[in-house]
Amino acid sequence: MKIKKFHLQCLILIVALGLVLAGCSSSSSTSSTSSDSNSDKTIRIGAIWDVTGAGSALGVPERNALRMLVEKTNENGGINGKKVELIESDNQSNETKALTDAKRMISQEKVVAIIGGAQSTTSLSMVPTIESEGVPYISNGSNRGIINGKKWAFLTPPSDEVLITTILKDAQKNGIKKMAMIRVNNDFGKSGEEAFKKNASKYGLEVTGVEQFNADAKDVKVQLNKLITDKPDALIVWSVVPGSAAVAKDFFELGYSDKLKLYASSGTVSQKFIELAGKGSEGVIMPTYKLLVADQLSKDDPQYKIVTEFKEAYEAKYDDELSQFPSNAADAWYLLEDAIKRAGDNVSRKTIRDNLESTKGLVGQIGEYQMTPDDHNGLDGSGLILVKVENGKFVPYGYEKK
Amino acid sequence: MKTKSNIKVLGIIAVLVVILPLVVQNSYLLQIFINIGSWTLISLGLTILLGYAGQISFAQAAFMGIGAYTAAIITVTLHWPPLLALITTAVISSIMAFLVGLPVLRFKEHYLALITIGFSVMVFVLMNQLSDITGGPGGFIGVPPFSIGSFVFKGDIANYYLIWGTVLISIFLIINLLSSRIGRALETLRSSEIAAKSMGINTFLLKMKVFIFAGVLAGIGGALYAFQLSFIAPNTFNVLESITYLTIVVVGGLRSVWGALIGAIVVTVIEKGLTHLLPLIIPDAGGELESIAYGLLLVLVLLFIPDGLGPTIAKSFKNKRNMTKSSKLKTLDQSN
Amino acid sequence: MNIEQVILTGLTNGSIYALIAVGFVIIYNVTGIINFAQGEFTMLGAMIVISFVDFGFNMITAAILTIIIVMGISTLMYGLAIYPLKNTKNSLTTIMVTMGLGIVITGISLLIWGTEARPLAPFTGNRPITFLNASISHQDLWIIGSCAVLVLFIYLMFEKTYFGMAFRACMSNKEASRLMGISTEVMAMLAFALSAGIGALAGIVMAPVTFAEYDMGMMLSLKGFVAAVLGGLTGAPAAIIGGFVLGILESVGTGFISSGYNDFIAFAALIIIMLIRPSGILGHKSIKKV
Known part of the structure; x- marks a missing residue:
């Protein structure tokens, strides 16, 4: 008898905890009521970022960029007179948390659109729910699986194929015949390798080898030596910082930087790379968005205005090292803001989605977006640029000033 | 006696589980309960492994991953029905657990810890590298929902019932297991391995059974996770994730059937509570404070309530009741 | 692929694992505790020394201050969370x-230093030395050198000083040493401080090679633990050999088989070694069963 009551009390405890949980979660959602139309005065947008964990190098600058732009929009009176309310969460680079956060945004916070998912993996875990619930969503992941055959999902970064192609074109122009790649052992590295192997022959290049390194193990001398034995003319490192910095550092220390060209992925483009790789960063060439070299662009460049204004504002507000990643989130916001503006008084999940899909000729930081029902990215790669590190600074490379 | 009351509690929980979706019609809250369910399932075997057999295993996340990938590959690549996939998952995770446990379960805890770390790392490497089969680091897209015959478990409510049904059945099995001969053997093993051996109990075999059981539950948990999310990626099954499951059972209480459940609830409440409360105090707070709270919770529970939350709170209730009883007796005495 | 480079890289990584493994072994032998916060000492060593250097201290001062601070943190940790458990029979409790504590330290580091990787300039030169057929950077020599110096230091301390003898007494027989007037609690505290100091040293010498990140500790703990058990958990020399074996296994896997599978190869080899010699490479025949 005693034992029985004992367990009953155990049970009461469980129920009580359950109630606390329910209370906790519902307390934050007292304001909104109906399913997807927002209250008259505000437009609620969900932002889910990889702020901590493996994706933080992307998630933090993207969160910062979106915050800054939304603040600016609100200072200018909002969209069509309505203030924008940004509801943020940190998915900790964890797929389950990303999905749970997406459901919270949709059913609890009643947002009209979601921006975020700094990585492809966290984005992909949210997409099935986003599709079944019907919420417009703009991802910052680059995996085309996020948008292929999807109705509600869009994304801003160009594909790895587009980025690799800019490298391969330059290599061909410089008479390079044999190329090797060293890549980080994760999603980003893997898709870089696939794009590289698929496209190299189109530019008359022979792939001499591909090696991998773990994101946490940063001594890559063995891998580099192994690649060099096949005598490539140039090497591509496909990783984000700090991995690519470790490669550039070892490449320099082993004395290869005098002999062959080193290309790097767009994820490498950040002041942090130069800081970490030191002298190893000199001469490294990489494709990127125009943000980092904004002040060195020609004034006629279609993106000149948008990137210089953004860069000034971002650097004034945040003290983290500038990378290319803020552009991903910034373009997501330009797209969404434009779609909401065109919806006028009829702001709903459906109108926003339809307007996103009909976006034509919107100039963002990464390029000019031409969305179609089959292409929920709409970039052709013409807005990209190659940059080179010279004297500890990024300078445009092969860029013709008009 | 204990078994009966445990089964009664299980009955009440079952009723609550059935009622809950009728009250809570919100996909976010349902998802939280689904997460609690799968955490419980994955940690359930660990309570017995740690509590009775005294072995630390870092392999729960890896077994979950094996389950998830087996389910994904069998349903998508081989086009088998999900039910068959689930059964295969159980078979494969039990074989894996057997192979991992075989060389080390004779020894003290460090060897199992070591081998399970190694095993988890190896599983993780395979998930990343065998990309033709697993999709590589980018993950596996498009796992179908679970189905039996023509009934498809689509949507939050169906998945909620699926996972909690599995949790309740598993707890029921454990209650029965503990009241059987195996349970008495485990009880002896817990108090002294030498005593157990001298009583003719094959402790190696006993530990092996528990280890396999824990592995199979985690594997099934992983398969259900894959069916619900429809997308899986290797990171979820990293060896470091296993620490979460260890935390759950330690906080909830070892040696108790309810330990995993209570631990999963407490950890979730704290996590979600912090997610909602912290931004009110510190607007910039991200996951960092959450992880500090998480670690502190683990340390404090171990320092002050080493039996875990479940049993200890129950005990304090019991003491209180005894005290009120005795004071009642006193008043009776006085009135007499 | 030249074998010299593979071995040199393996020795460099192995030295780091060895330093962490030594920390595990010292604490384990004195207190019976497996300290999974050991890798966090290394992370703290790297992070704190970088902060001091950024602040303008010279390298030597920064390193000494860092080691003292990390030892202090470790002592505090022992006093607050480990000492109260001295009567606990269950080793699972202390491991957990x-x-x-490791999770708390990681979280606090994240709060203080953020998520970005932080660099440290190499102690000397930045062009590598060519040695046999391989090139080795100055910093790699620093890493291997500190490991060697540490081995010597530990040997001298354990064999030649009163402290060392007390330590060894504690390791071999707790009760007897208590009867002889050695306080096992004080010894345990010293073991934690010493291990933290060694861990911090590892962090300081490795920072210029690997950069410092807030979340590097847990993986280092696991690798160091593996190296320590590989050595048999018996003493510092065995742990150091365990570290080198792990490091070389990893680089051999990378260099000769596949860089994607290097962890797989290292751990598979490790499991095979454990099956052949369950007591570790240098471990005694008798295995602690209960």
Whole structure:
């Protein structure tokens, strides 16, 4: 008898905890009521970022960029007179948390659109729910699986194929015949390798080898030596910082930087790379968005205005090292803001989605977006640029000033 | 006696589980309960492994991953029905657990810890590298929902019932297991391995059974996770994730059937509570404070309530009741 | 692929694992605790020394201050969370406490230093030395050198000083040493401080090679633990050999088989070694069963 009551009390405890949980979660959602139309005065947008964990190098600058732009929009009176309310969460680079956060945004916070998912993996875990619930969503992941055959999902970064192609074109122009790649052992590295192997022959290049390194193990001398034995003319490192910095550092220390060209992925483009790789960063060439070299662009460049204004504002507000990643989130916001503006008084999940899909000729930081029902990215790669590190600074490379 | 009351509690929980979706019609809250369910399932075997057999295993996340990938590959690549996939998952995770446990379960805890770390790392490497089969680091897209015959478990409510049904059945099995001969053997093993051996109990075999059981539950948990999310990626099954499951059972209480459940609830409440409360105090707070709270919770529970939350709170209730009883007796005495 | 480079890289990584493994072994032998916060000492060593250098201290001062601070943190940790458990019979409890402490330390580091990787300039030169057929950077020599110096230091301390003898007494027989007037609690505290100092040293010498990140500790703990058990958990020399074996296994896997599978190869080899010699490479025949 005693034992029985004992367990009953155990049970009461469980129920009580359950109630606390329910209370906790519902307390934050007292304001909104109906399913997807927002209250008259505000437009609620969900932002889910990889702020901590493996994706933080992307998630933090993207969160910062979106915050800054939304603040600016609100200072200018909002969209069509309505203030924008940004509801943020940190998915900790964890797929389950990303999905749970997406459901919270949709059913609890009643947002009209979601921006975020700094990585492809966290984005992909949210997409099935986003599709079944019907919420417009703009991802910052680059995996085309996020948008292929999807109705509600869009994304801003160009594909790895587009980025690799800019490298391969330059290599061909410089008479390079044999190329090797060293890549980080994760999603980003893997898709870089696939794009590289698929496209190299189109530019008359022979792939001499591909090696991998773990994101946490940063001594890559063995891998580099192994690649060099096949005598490539140039090497591509496909990783984000700090991995690519470790490669550039070892490449320099082993004395290869005098002999062959080193290309790097767009994820490498950040002041942090130069800081970490030191002298190893000199001469490294990489494709990127125009943000980092904004002040060195020609004034006629279609993106000149948008990137210089953004860069000034971002650097004034945040003290983290500038990378290319803020552009991903910034373009997501330009797209969404434009779609909401065109919806006028009829702001709903459906109108926003339809307007996103009909976006034509919107100039963002990464390029000019031409969305179609089959292409929920709409970039052709013409807005990209190659940059080179010279004297500890990024300078445009092969860029013709008009 | 204990078994009966445990089964009664299980009955009440079952009723609550059935009622809950009728009250809570919100996909976010349902998802939280689904997460609690799968955490419980994955940690359930660990309570017995740690509590009775005294072995630390870092392999729960890896077994979950094996389950998830087996389910994904069998349903998508081989086009088998999900039910068959689930059964295969159980078979494969039990074989894996057997192979991992075989060389080390004779020894003290460090060897199992070591081998399970190694095993988890190896599983993780395979998930990343065998990309033709697993999709590589980018993950596996498009796992179908679970189905039996023509009934498809689509949507939050169906998945909620699926996972909690599995949790309740598993707890029921454990209650029965503990009241059987195996349970008495485990009880002896817990108090002294030498005593157990001298009583003719094959402790190696006993530990092996528990280890396999824990592995199979985690594997099934992983398969259900894959069916619900429809997308899986290797990171979820990293060896470091296993620490979460260890935390759950330690906080909830070892040696108790309810330990995993209570631990999963407490950890979730704290996590979600912090997610909602912290931004009110510190607007910039991200996951960092959450992880500090998480670690502190683990340390404090171990320092002050080493039996875990479940049993200890129950005990304090019991003491209180005894005290009120005795004071009642006193008043009776006085009135007499 | 030249074998010299593979071995040199393996020795460099192995030295780091060895330093962490030594920390595990010292604490384990004195207190019976597996300290899974050991890798966090290394992370703290790297992070704190970089902060001091950024602040303008010279390298030597920064390193000494860092080691003292990390030893202090470790002592505090022992006093607050490990000492209260001295009567606990269950070693699972203490292992889990150290894991919890590791999570707390990681979280606090994230709060202080953020998520970005932080660099440290190499102690000397930045062009590598060519040695046999391989090139080795100055910093790699620093890493291997500190490991060697540490081995010597530990040997001298354990064999030649009163402290060392007390330590060894504690390791071989707790009760007897207590009867002889050695306080096992004080010895345990010293073991934690010493291990933290060694861990911090590892962090300081490795920072210029690997950069410092807030979340590097847990993986280092696991690798160091593996190296320590590989050595048999018996003493510092065995742990150091365990570290080198792990490091070389990893680089051999990378260099000769596949860089994607290097962890797989290292751990598979490790499991095979454990099956052949369950007591570790240098371990005694008798295995602690209960």
